[in-house]
Amino acid sequence: MTDLDRAPVDDDSLLPADGSAAQDLPAGPALIDVPAARRWLAILALALGGFGIGVTEFVTMGLLPNIAADLLPGQYAVDAAGANANAGLLVSAYALGVVVGAPTIAAAAARWPRKRLLLVLVAVFVVGNLLSAILPSFGLVLAARFLSALPHGAYFGIASLVAASLMGPDKRARGVAFVLGGLTIANVVGVPFGTFLGQNFGWRSAYLMVGIIFAVTFVAIALTVPFRPGDPTATMRNELKAFTRLQVWLTLAVGSIGFGGVFAVYTYVAPVVTDVTRQGDGFVPWVLVAFGVGMTIGNALAGWLTDRSVKRSLVIGILGTGVSVLAFALTAHTVAGLMISIFFVGAFAGSCSPAIQTRLMDVSHNAQTIAAALNHSALNIGNTLGAFLGGVAIAAGFGYLAPAYVGVGLAALGFVALLASFAVDRARSRA
Template structure:
């Protein structure tokens, strides 16, 4: 049965699938631009920091990790700013503007000559990230219809996770073979292709005419919003503490050659793809149980990887489970944010990606400190374990507050009139 989107226009199932594919293609391009640096970290360090790399390769790799942190910080700054300021704009128009910004920022990353300029370009390239996923998730949720909110989010995020199966390994191989600058130009081409796809097949959706910056910013006055953000910002750091330094982990700890790095990235991507869809389906049933389960798997996998990274089997199983658990958390945390943000839906949808990229920056930064201190490439795994442990404690706190409020007879919101209710327990 066709669905209606912000008006009387009827959409066929085929049109809906094409629109969802276009939105997911944007996620694919974002996954490529965000994660390709992980596999090319030694190449970036060698080319942009040649003197430091010759003298201290570990220190150069750690500093090259700043490129990942810069992108993540761009996401943190851009997501709430753009989402709050542009919530009234037509959603398709906003998506197209964001895709232009992505294309230009990625081209600049590929062409600028120095480490400092590339660092600035990565920050700028990250600015549209959260707003794109936030607005695309709202579009997908409406296209999917009643009761399928988390699955709509998961479809948009599936592009990002599939990028880790196909795009990131392939582009990493290309970057190793032909230079990291060409790799980023390919990514920019994918963004340009996404622009065309969105322009052609995504239906018009009006923005929220009643939205104001003040109303959107009300989300920051709610304790449960802040706790949900901290769950993503700290707990998700467990993934990025490992992922940022996966290339040197594979080569220096497990002892494999550079050609094995894309294979390991495929394994992580497979885990993320499976975890994303599983998390989306399970979160539509229970946000609370899905969050606890994903964090539980993450803690077990990080512990196992810390003790078994020297073996190929231990490495592959560990990174697969870490990727699956982290990806399951993403639509779960996003759904939780939309539940507790009341009428600040645009900023809530985008803030999830700010939080997750704080985790990206935090994991990369703390892992780099440990490596630069001479603690080795397994040290970031232990840091990731600590970050994920804090994440599950925060999850326990947010749901304990819900239970306390219910006992006191205080209403616990699970959505708004515009969004289908999803139970948190």
Template sequence: MAIVALALGGFGIGVTEFVTMGLLPNIAQDLLPAQYAADPSAANASAGYLVSAYALGVVIGAPTIAALAARWPRKRLLIALVAVFVVGNLLSAVLPSFGLVLAARFFSALPHGAYFGIASLVAASLMGPDKRARGVAFVLGGLTIANVVGVPFGTYLGQTFGWRSAYLLVAVIFALTLVAIVVAVPFRPGDPTATMRNELSAFTRLQVWLTLALGSIGFGGVFAVYTYVAPVVTDVTGLGEGFVPWVLVVFGIGMTIGNFVSGWLTDRSVKRSLIINIVGLGLSVLAFGLTAQTEVGLVVSVFFVGAFAGSCSPAIQTRLMDVSHNAQSIAAALNHSSLNIGNSLGAFLGGIVIAAGFGYLSPAFVGVGLAALGFVVLSISFAIDRRRRAQTR
């Protein structure tokens, strides 16, 4: 029940992070009406900055909160983080202007990485050392299931009753999460020996930086594609707006399957899992760019983009825990900082090529390049591991 409560928080995070993509044209039309009337593509690209703002909030909030609150009892910290989610999503739903909503999305994201980091540590401790990646995967499973159920439903709700209703739904989900954590999650102390200096020592380790770079660069390919999936469905594939939630369901099913397969595979070999994930991510994004003009190509490629997106997080999370040594709290949170740098980078670069007139499929080819760079980073990281093992023999 404790893990279910933690996964419910992941479910809420998944909805609030990803529902924006499906509602991007609706938000642009409402908050940027003059720009939308003159150039819908440019307005959609501008609305994509809401995705970047959320991602930057994760990047800043995750290490800051994790380092400052490492000594806090973990249940108390989880409750505080979920309370911020409730307030942030209520503000996203009611503030009147694009600039204010942009600020609310940034604020809503501050607890994102710290929540997943602390929840993953709690889940790993409940599951035991030989099943820690599966414990992480269970918590992240809430996020992936959100893409099967919550994001499509939130998108439908937003298209039907206005985009603000989607964020009200998220606020309700987090209120329920708050109650569930209070009732079901057992007491877990913080680390009484943790200091800001010890936690920040993670940043002195080259392998931590390389693992963060893998997530930041390689994972950017996912969001170069996913941020602009709604206009691809309507303007490129030529399907109606009502088909967008179903494409999101397909993405979510892929994420859910990829997440749990990755948890199993990562418990057996972290390195093998990382290689499979980054190569598969690049190939699936390439397939999207080449085939999304057709209905079958769109659905199949979106499924595989989702599958490899879901499989990346448990593997990168576990790798960070391995290479951070005694800075576990900040390392667990940094996973989501790195992935959301990728989120922000992909959305930003995708918006640039769309605004430049290259079309809604052009971000996919940006994503291929990002995945290729991620593979280079991973290769360097493994080469350093091999050299260090050789030196200790």
């Protein structure tokens, strides 16, 4: 093992989670030395997969009323708000699929060559999204959304490790951010376009489009990502040791609780536009664009900031999430307030993921594969939690802005978990 392969320590993280010396930190992803042109083509191929994931995950929110009207017509005719809340279960089902699939696949396939695993995961995406587009009933589409989500966390985890290896140790967070950049750009281009497509040609056309994106991704990864043999020493037992570390759990709590504030708002943004801001369906894609632009900018800045200080980046991301979600609750009744606040919700949401991803890689030691995937389990627990609690608030009659106040509370709890994680660092540095 050379110093080149060693993951850098955050400037204000003195010791790893178990109190061992700093020089015992785990190795980061080994550098993949390839020509610059192929490196960037490979990263673009990985980011294209992130783009497809971003569309399939977020387009449901923009089409929620359309899906509810089609798959739950009886309830929608007498209680549109209740039908929209029930359709929100599609968001929760996807998030639960991520939570289940990420650690399971990452641990079970730890020895696989990463390129081969990426191709299998993308193939599952193709199948899951095509089923979402053609199955006839709400229950079956719910199952298809769960299936579509199973590869999500593992894909981002493995793709992030490959990108970090391609970029080198000094730019690992930027490598992660490039892959996640596909997801954020999806919120600028893919999700609004998918929403427009679904509103005008039926919501199923959006999932058909996503299936095609993943088919193209499969070919792109096959042609550009370098093949490296799997790690014969990797075992499920070693990967699962990540769950024995307190700092892993605290970092997961930051993402799963704090990030729930974003999805408490974003899941129900379409009915907020139509029922609170009093704009037509055609305005929803523009709100999604504002969110996506913010997410893209936040993700890009976070890659740069996280390479300098993981902790500082985390503090900015979680605090900013709480403040921006509160601003949404207070101002979304006006067009200007809606657009500005949703931009900042997206910006701080985009800033959280690279920092949480890098923090997990630091505190997980040799369980790098599962740690990289767990980030997306955590964020999608937040997705599930935010969507569910937001739906409860709406169903209870508190209105479409009530989920935003729920989101403020979730962000505050996430910040408490972050402070607890930092306190553990300080205690162990003094021990």
